[in-house]
Amino acid sequence: METSNTSVLTVEINPNLELFAVIYILAFNGSDPFIMAPPSYIKDALTYFAPYKDSEAVKDVRETFNSSLPFYTRDEAIMALSTRLAKLNYLGNITNDTALGLDLRLFAEFARESNFEAFYRAHLKDYERSISNLSKILSRAPRWYWHLFGRDYTRFRVEASYSLRIHPHSVGENGTVYYIGFIPRDMDPSKAHELALVILHEFAHPFVEDFLKENFQLFRNMSYYLNEIRSELPFTTSYDVDHYGTFYNYLDELFTESVAEYIGLKCGIPEDYVTLYRLTMSVPLFPLSKFFEEYSHMEKSGMKVSEYAPIFARHMAEWATPENVSALYWEVTPVTWVHETNSILFNGKVVIVYGTSGSEKALAEFLEKTLKRGYLQGYGQAPSIVLKEVDELTPDDMKTNLILIGTPETNELVERLNDRLPVKFLFNGSWTLGRSNDSVGKFFAFKITNESVISLPLNAPVPSQWGLIETIKNPWNSDTYITVIAGTDESLMGEVIRKGRVESYTIIGRNYLEVGFYIERGGER
Structure with a gap:
């Protein structure tokens, strides 16, 4: 199989994200819906960092992510800050921090004064256990993005927290695509497969976004697929504007999820697991199963996704019309x-x-x-x-x-x-x-x-x-x-x-x- 052979994949518990997590644990005394760490880890953090529980960084996090705010508001704020943190070198090593925002300067000061690096190193074995299965599964992924899209990123980086629930998301810039999120403890094989599919989904976003910028016009008249899912799931779709607000966004999710599941199989995730996952995702993403099947046809043709786009669009128009799209929905979507x-x-x-x-x-x-x-x-x-x-x-x-x-x-x-x-x-x-x-x-x-x-x-x-x-x-x-x-x-x-x-x-x-x-x-x- 053709491949660029140049991409490097890294998976780590990011020290900046874990620094954020520790400050967050202190800010809410270890009890908050976004804290995912095991009790023993929370106890270690509260004990080790007890002298710094009233630091300016802790006060700032307690105020910024105040527990009185709606869940989704805190979720989005955590996601935004984690994006900034994941792309930076370790804050504790930055001595000239004038270029950082005030909040990150407080984080850097906390890291230096508390010797956060020592705490991080003391828990490296915990972190390594949580990521070992993932690294093996994801190692094959970069070549398959190249195979599908004919383009590549130099680096694929999984930057995660061990103890703070960070909404999974991705950023692609300067030749690097980042997955930013959390990796839970006790990563047994089933959990590793699930999280691997989430990461593959996020890695796929920058590729799909570039693809749609060039090819969306081929699909623009098929928004009746989105209208159908809005009809069947009126509250789910109305509360999730990011995914269902426009047909462009919805098509982005369909392509991204189907690509992730296709590559998941190529990475060795068992077929039974991918089938279970696809059926679960078929409820909010219609017609996911038809999209997934299309990649097998494309692989046989030897085409890249961009080359296959006109055929894909023609097939999508043939699957259903505005008049019979509801019938197709119930032919491919489970009742739940x-x-x-x-x-x-x-x-x-x-x-x-x-x-x-x-x-x-x-x-x-x-x-x-x-x-x-x-x-x-x-x-x-x-x-x-x-x-x-x-x-x-x-x-x-x-x-x-x-x-x-x-x-x-x-x-x-x-x-x-x-x-x-x-x-x-x-x-x-x-x-x-x-x-x-x-x-x-x-x-x-x-x-x-x-x-x-x-x-x-x-x-x-x-x-x-x-x-x-x-x-x-x-x-x-x-x-x-x-x-x-x-x-x-x-x-x-x-x-x-x-x-x-x-x-x-x-x-x-x-x-x-x-x-x-x-x-x-x-x-x-």
């Missing part, structure tokens, strides 16, 4: 809780229907509080959340968004729907679960462990103790959804509420996690 939560907010109401077991009513009350808190934190508003028994439902209730709690034994409505459920309830002395594609076009199931993601056949066994959450379209109103929550005991039902809901369904057992996606209409698998 993300759809229901958007529909709940759009319609302003959800009815939680609990079964006859006393624990199911208690779970419904817990879910009501959880949903209300989540909606208020995420969107600043909460819909009407109504709790009812089955015999209290009205015909209008049946057409709204529903959450059903219980098995066919305890919830009559679950019993009525059981034949329509892709994950069905089966009784053989006790309630268990079975997967079926009778009511859907395509079905994907995955078992997830710390070490791997494994695609499951539909007849794979389900643990005898389980918690389930699954979402389908409402058969009484195609514009709303129904989510079913059940389990063999209350603790597993509570756990599945806390961990599930991104996929079409989640099954949790003792030391068992399964997620899956189903696409309700046909199409080639």
Whole structure:
């Protein structure tokens, strides 16, 4: 394969970003949603830097990132400062800091006075453990960007924090493309694969942006794809202007994500994991699966992305027209809780229907509080959340968004729907679960462990103790959804509420996690 053979890839816990993280830990006494460090690391930082907890740098961070500010405001401010820090030499070594802004001069002073470098070196083994798996996965990436785009950066740099949640982003300048973000501790293979795909996505942005500057005109009349995703996910898209504000931005994300997943496979990320990741991302990025498939055609043609652009654009116009784009959406996009939560907010109401077991009513009350808190934190508003028994439902209730709690034994409505459920309830002395594609076009199931993601056949066994959450379209109103929550005991039902809901369904057992996606209409698998 042709390659420039000149790019250098480096992965590091950036000392400036970790300096920022330590000052942030001091500013909020180790307790804040953006602090990701393990408790032992936080304790070390608070102890080592205790004499400097009232320094001007700490006061400045506490004021700038005040906890009373909205989450997204703090997130954007952390991202902006991290971009400046990641591109600089270590601040503690800069003696003539007059060129730095006041905030960074305070950081440099803190680094020198506290001997931050000694703390950083004392934790090098922790940092190295967190990045070792990533370095191996990403080592092949630069040649594949060259292969796709016919251009290169001299350096690919992963600059990360170990202990501060920095929103992943990228910058390309002066022959260097930077990934700037965070690398969590305990990077087992599954987490390493996920983060590698995020990094590959960010690395792809500068390449895709240059590509679109030259070729966007070929795609400009296909904004109906964006209109469709706005229609299906009205609240997700309206709150994320950066990705959904213009068709240009949306097309940028589609190309960037599909390139990242294609290169991820070339870097040795297992196909089952990439498939799981693509299905997850297919919900907010339509039609991601069609974009991904196009790179195989392009590779066979021997063309670069820029050469293949007219063919790509022609194919995209052929996939769907403004009149039938909605049909394509449901041919390639799995049904998930993300759809229901958007529909709940759009319609302003959800009815939680609990079964006859006393624990199911208690779970419904817990879910009501959880949903209300989540909606208020995420969107600043909460819909009407109504709790009812089955015999209290009205015909209008049946057409709204529903959450059903219980098995066919305890919830009559679950019993009525059981034949329509892709994950069905089966009784053989006790309630268990079975997967079926009778009511859907395509079905994907995955078992997830710390070490791997494994695609499951539909007849794979389900643990005898389980918690389930699954979402389908409402058969009484195609514009709303129904989510079913059940389990063999209350603790597993509570756990599945806390961990599930991104996929079409989640099954949790003792030391068992399964997620899956189903696409309700046909199409080639």
